[in-house]
Amino acid sequence: MNRSVKLGFLAGWLVSTALYAQESIENARALPSYVNAKKACAYLLRTIDNHENGTAGNEDLQAALTNATVETEKIGVFQNQPSTDKKLFFRRRDYESQRRVQKALTILKENLAEPPSLKELARRVGCSSFYLSRIFTQTTGKTISATLRDLRIERAANLLREGRMNVTEVATEVGYYSVSHFSSVFHETIGCCPRLYPVN
Numbered sequence: 001m002n003r004s005v006k007l008g009f010l011a012g013w014l015v016s017t018a019l020y021a022q023e024s025i026e027n028a029r030a031l032p033s034y035v036n037a038k039k040a041c042a043y044l045l046r047t048i049d050n051h052e053n054g055t056a057g058n059e060d061l062q063a064a065l066t067n068a069t070v071e072t073e074k075i076g077v078f079q080n081q082p083s084t085d086k087k088l089f090f091r092r093r094d095y096e097s098q099r100r101v102q103k104a105l106t107i108l109k110e111n112l113a114e115p116p117s118l119k120e121l122a123r124r125v126g127c128s129s130f131y132l133s134r135i136f137t138q139t140t141g142k143t144i145s146a147t148l149r150d151l152r153i154e155r156a157a158n159l160l161r162e163g164r165m166n167v168t169e170v171a172t173e174v175g176y177y178s179v180s181h182f183s184s185v186f187h188e189t190i191g192c193c194p195r196l197y198p199v200n
Helices: 003-024 032-053 058-075 083-110 118-125 129-140 144-162 167-173 179-190
Strands: none
Touching: 032 058, 032 129, 083 118, 083 129, 083 144, 118 129, 129 144, 144 167, 144 179, 167 179
């Protein structure tokens, strides 16, 4: 697991802890420690994205990580919450994760030819690219890129069965601009080359 992914996991945990504390304590929004923790975690997620894009240095990343960790530790209430509250929190978090993953899947299905970048996809579902990658894989059992490939090939197979488009047209329709690459991926996934599909 590379450093960026590790930081993404840590940032996700910090954000979850801060949000739980903020949602679980009455009038928490008025308490500076909860507000500061949430802001620090949000800034950490932005810094991770900027570091990945080359617009933030290692020192910026370390400072953001340290600040988020310190501010979150100040809360100190997560482990002391009743188990019923924790279950409600995890159910709510899981629901939000499922909602984001389903929205990401819908966006991919509707944009097979020109899918959004990971950063844009994450923006459209309302989270960081690192967090989306993690919950997407946890929910579907596949990475976003592997899912996009499978969706493209599934759509290509349907188009070929309909028989209204040739292989080149189908490849372009689902986002492959190299017919040879499309044929290779199709054969690897379906088990035969697209020119022979469907198999009689």
